[in-house]
Amino acid sequence: MSQPLRVIFAGTPDFSVAPLQALLDSEHQVIAVYTQPDRPAGRGRKLTASPVKQLALQHNIPVYQPLTLKDPDAQAEVAALNADVMIVVAYGLILPQAVLEMPKYGCLNIHASLLPRWRGAAPIQRAIQAGDEKTGVTIMQMDVGLDTGDMLYKTETAIQPEDSAQSLHDRLMTMGAEALIATLNDLQELQDEAQKQDESQVTYAEKLSKAEAQIDWSQEADSLQRLIQAFNPWPVAFCDFEGKPLRIWQARLPQADELNNEAFDKTAPAGTVQLVNKAGIWIQTGNGILCLQTLQAAGKKAMPAYDFAQSRQLQGQKLQ
Structure with a gap:
């Protein structure tokens, strides 16, 4: 102009x-x-x-x-x-x-x-x-x-x-x-x-809703990873842990070499914690493994998933 x-x-x-x-x-x-x-x-x-x-x-x-x-x-x-x-x-x-x-x-x-x-x-x-x-x-x-x-x-x-x-x-x-x-x-x-x-x-x-932020572990790992990233910072994806919502701020898919870990039981039900290490909390989904990286318990601040797991015996537990 x-x-x-x-x-x-x-x-x-x-x-x-x-x-x-x-x-x-x-x-x-x-x-x-x-x-x-x-x-x-x-x-x-x-x-x-x-x-x-x-x-x-x-x-x-x-x-x-x-x-x-x-x-x-x-x-x-x-x-x-x-x-x-x-x-x-x-x-x-x-x-x-x-x-x-x-x-x-x-x-x-x-x-x-x-x-x-x-x-x-x-x-x-x-x-x-x-x-x-x-x-x-x-x-x-x-x-x-x-x-x-x-x-x-x-x-x-x-x-x-x-x-x-x-x-x-x-x-x-x-x-x-x-x-x-x-x-x-x-x-x-x-x-x-x-x-x-x-x-x-x-x-x-479509406009986002809090209801669709609830994780369904029977879905595929890549779909869940995208949902978690898409709903950060609102409404934030969540699952149920010990009767309270556990917010999931960040997650990633495993690298090819990480999938060779002997701790992964591919027959475990969806939602089962397969492994806890410094990379995060590894969850079995309906198809594939998902690594949870940043979590927030009810009433707490967001923290690395590994830190969240330190005071809890998570391996083998099933998240809802």
Whole structure:
């Protein structure tokens, strides 16, 4: 773009902070920030501003926190800002058609997947859980559908076996910020060359639930390992140990040479502790061995699995 853009930024959680900071560091002008209303947080349930609001206030940017953008007064506020473009990153409110059309260049969204794969609420976690080899960020021209708009810019990254949802979130957050600035700097040309999404390739990233974080040891080891990594840091995979939940923060699959250990009884029931050593706690699954590396007992802090095992006779026990 030959001229800096007047930008409205709409976002709420940590994932939105890096793109907002990138805008503040750029030549573009952030004229207003939209974010969710302050929510109770912490043990005292004190009303707390979102990470995006906190950053906006540090830079003396006007902050708007409507309960809905369907309200005529809220829409009038957006229109009065006379923005060139609105950037939406994990904002949490639906943008009606009227709002989508208000900025000169419309509304853009940073989505943490390679659309049309993983539209919806939990694209980072679902990509890990499904065993995808790669994911990335898509900058999309928003329409009224759920992540259905035309694609302007994509960038990708490999998903590593050790990636948790947190580590992948952090990487994509930085990539999204860089992709946003690249898109804005070439916006008109990218809009002219926008690509439609292939509806035959669509998958949906359903919202996570605590119930699906419960481990079923009869599943295959690789599926369980991906679930554990995908649900870190929330809702955190867990099993039952001595009548209480045991949270599993990290696990890995064995190397080929580790499977030759004579302690492994391949006929043991799923959930049986086959071995305890400094590498972790080795569990028999429905198909294969899984090494638990970081655990958290009820009321305790997370710790290495080997440390957890020191005061307990685990070998041969069956986790539920």
